Amino acid sequence: MAAVRRDYYEVLGVDRGVDEAAIKKAFRRLARELHPDVSDAPDADERFKEVVEAYEVLSSVERRELYDRYGHEGLASGGFVPGSFDLGNLSDLFSAFFGDDLLGAGARRTRRGADVGAEVAIELVDAAQGVTCSVSFGVAVTCEACQGTGAKPGTSPVGCPACGGAGRLQHVSRSVFGEFVRTQTCTRCGGAGTVIETPCSTCAGAGRTIEEREVDVAIPPGIHDGQRIRISGEGHAGEPGGRAGDVYVLVHVRPDRRFVREGNDIFSAVDVSMTDAALGATVSVPTLDGDLDLELEPGTQPGEVRVLRRRGMPVLSGSGRGDHRVLVSVRVPRRLTPDQKRALENFADTVDEQTYESDGGLLGRLKAHFR
Numbered sequence: 029m030a031a032v033r034r035d036y037y038e039v040l041g042v043d044r045g046v047d048e049a050a051i052k053k054a055f056r057r058l059a060r061e062l063h064p065d066v067s068d069a070p071d072a073d074e075r076f077k078e079v080v081e082a083y084e085v086l087s088s089v090e091r092r093e094l095y096d097r098y099g100h101e102g103l104a105s106g107g108f109v110p111g112s113f114d115l116g117n118l119s120d121l122f123s124a125f126f127g128d129d130l131l132g133a134g135a136r137r138t139r140r141g142a143d144v145g146a147e148v149a150i151e152l153v154d155a156a157q158g159v160t161c162s163v164s165f166g167v168a169v170t171c172e173a174c175q176g177t178g179a180k181p182g183t184s185p186v187g188c189p190a191c192g193g194a195g196r197l198q199h200v201s202r203s204v205f206g207e208f209v210r211t212q213t214c215t216r217c218g219g220a221g222t223v224i225e226t227p228c229s230t231c232a233g234a235g236r237t238i239e240e241r242e243v244d245v246a247i248p249p250g251i252h253d254g255q256r257i258r259i260s261g262e263g264h265a266g267e268p269g270g271r272a273g274d275v276y277v278l279v280h281v282r283p284d285r286r287f288v289r290e291g292n293d294i295f296s297a298v299d300v301s302m303t304d305a306a307l308g309a310t311v312s313v314p315t316l317d318g319d320l321d322l323e324l325e326p327g328t329q330p331g332e333v334r335v336l337r338r339r340g341m342p343v344l345s346g347s348g349r350g351d352h353r354v355l356v357s358v359r360v361p362r363r364l365t366p367d368q369k370r371a372l373e374n375f376a377d378t379v380d381e382q383t384y385e386s387d388g389g390l391l392g393r394l395k396a397h398f399r
Contacts, residue, residue: 033100036082044096048087055083141168141266141273148277150247152284156316156341158249163277168236168264174228176265178235183226190216236265245277250292250344253281286314292341292350297357300324305358313354315339322354330358 037044040054062069062076069075085091085103095103146165170176179185187193191214199210213219227233243262251257256276263273288295298313308326312319315336322334333353340350364372 036085039078039082051086139267140270141264143273144263144275146277149280151282155251155281160244160246162242163245164242166238167241169239170265171231171235171237173230176235178233179224180226180228185222185224188217188221188223190214193221195219195221250342251279255279294340294352297355299357299359301359315352328356332356
């Protein structure tokens with residue numbers, strides 16, 4: 029005779045109208061209580077499977093709607109088959125979703141190594157072109173003498189006498205509401221389940237030693253100040269069997285007195301004399317790609333902006349470049365000789381309205397400026 033399945037809402041202890049958050053909260057509470065690694069109840073396995081099955085249905089909008097309308101028979105006709113769960117591997121699964129404390133400290137996993145932070149400083153021109161830099165940092169590596177066990181070569185760690193090798197301690201308290209089981213990491217072994225009686229003299233029982241490491245970091249064109257680059261697997265060594273951590277390199281782009289960067293655009297200024305602005309001239313302006321000759325037409329006005337298309341910063345992880353905008357600054361002489369002063373006075377006597385005629389009035393000047 030087939031076993032009769034209980035109502036899924038009854039299994040989780042929630043009402044039919046509750047929201048998704050309440051369902052998840054109820055599931056997490058029961059998972060902590062009933063997981064076989066934590067509970068000593070003889071029917072913990074079956075009850076835990078029942079809870080997981082109920083959550084599998086009620087956490088899905090489609091399955092929950094089908095179940096609400098047609099019950100277990102509707103789920104079966106819709107092709108739903110309760111999953112088979114490997115209870116031994118659920119510790120890692122739940123820790124990934126809900127944090128390491130969901131199933132208690134006894135749910136031991138091989139831990140990866142910690143990440144390492146490093147810094148590098150480059151010039152703005154290097155940030156535009158891309159550059160490879162050498163970065164040095166200290167990193168914990170597996171001790172060669174003990175191969176990471178922390179025990180003196182020729183010896184091995186032994187089971188922790190405090191927790192019996194479980195890595196956790198359980199405290200049971202009783203009240204009128206029933207038994208409450210509180211699980212915590214074993215303070216003697218730190219959750220490892222083993223202790224080292226004779227530590228390795230090279231690493232003092234840590235299983236790891238510190239060494240200075242140097243790696244080359246490829247910095248892509250267009251990187252911004254303060255961005256980080258991740259180097260996978262070059263960080264601190266993990267526990268035996270666990271992968272190493274990563275290295276995060278913080279990139280500093282030094283200010284360049286010639287340029288100001290805004291996004292992917294570059295801004296700079298060029299000084300020209302009053303006569304060059306009036307008569308026109310060719311001036312040399314610095315760019316990220318080197319000096320460039322810029323033609324200034326006769327009558328160039330102070331504050332005009334010349335746009336050098338696609339001479340700015342490359343687009344990071346993309347295509348194209350920003351623009352380079354050059355502000356024209358006209359220098360007015362501060363000290364004049366008597367001859368120079370007379371020459372300017374003679375010039376002033378010859379000017380008329382056409383000499384200073386603007387291109388299109390105020391609107392034209394504004395358009396020219398924003399161009």
